[in-house]
Amino acid sequence: MKKLILQNDSYRYLEQSFREWLDVQGYAPSTVYNLPNHIRELLHYLESKDIHNIKELNQKLIESYYQRLKERSNQRRGGGLSNAHLNKHIQAIRKFTTYLRRAGRLEIPEVNLKDEETEHKLIYLTEEEINELFKAVKKATGTYNKSAEVVEAIQARDRAMLAVFYGCGLRRSEGVALDVVDVNFDRSVLHVRKGKNYKERFVPVSKTNLKYLSDYIYDHRPELLKGSKSDALFIGSNTIKRMQGQSLFVRLKRLQYYTGNVDLIEKEIGLHTLRHSIATHLLKAGMKLESISRFLGHGSLESTQIYTHITGIRQEREQPFNNISNYDPIRLSEDEF
CATH class of the missing domain: 1.10.150 (DNA polymerase; domain 1)
Incomplete structure (x- = not known):
């Protein structure tokens, strides 16, 4: 108050x-x-x-x-x-x-208050809807006053955006802060240097998403830079500066609209929806909660428990953090390059 x-x-x-x-x-x-x-x-x-x-x-x-x-x-x-x-x-x-x-001000035990039950309204997309976002990349790029090379660069950037926020489950701020050097192609990981509470982590990347990132970084990102220099992974096509969360959100909403799927278009989604979606899909695919928690960079399992309510899955055994990159629902063969 x-x-x-x-x-x-x-x-x-x-x-x-x-x-x-x-x-x-x-x-x-x-x-x-x-x-x-x-x-x-x-x-x-x-x-x-x-x-x-x-x-x-x-x-x-x-x-x-x-x-x-x-x-x-x-x-x-x-x-x-x-x-x-x-x-x-x-x-x-x-x-x-x-x-x-x-702060040494008071010795008091952990607070013994039980969270009140709430209705879970967390929104996530199905694997089919994620595929539709990827397919919408070809349709969602306006060509007004843009060369064919810039149009292709924006499309490659959109795929890379989906690869980062869905494929790697990054938070909005984490994706915005990514630099090109944070993509380690040799080890197939993303280095998240500016995670929540300043925690760093390495996130595994699937072969398909590595392909999207490689195409964007090496073949198309230079077209957006126009000879300028920048460490940022995501570069604006007009400003030639690091894209901020709002700009990336606008690109996602444009993809959503161009799917043509009325049910998908009516959903209130954002970049965090992609993170919720990959977590839900990993859990449904058999990934253990502990591994998903590390993948998402959660500080505790409490934050990850929400996905068990969505899927109705209860888990008891822990599994090694070793097969997230094997989960790869998006296939290159399904894209129209």
């Missing part, structure tokens, strides 16, 4: 310090903004209980505060807080207590 005012100087400092800690840890700007706002409500609750020292915070107080959250009204829409919103508060409390422990 952004309008709450904290009277305690130390609590105001804690809120700001927590915000700065999240930023240093590399969390998304939305997380850096929202989580401290949720924690302000917790600190305000402590003040209402005449508790003015964070060292007095304990599990019992957290549970009492959470029960109050479940009972309070939603000030915007009326009614109670949704389960999804309650889960955001739980996330904020977990991160805040982690911050308190790591």
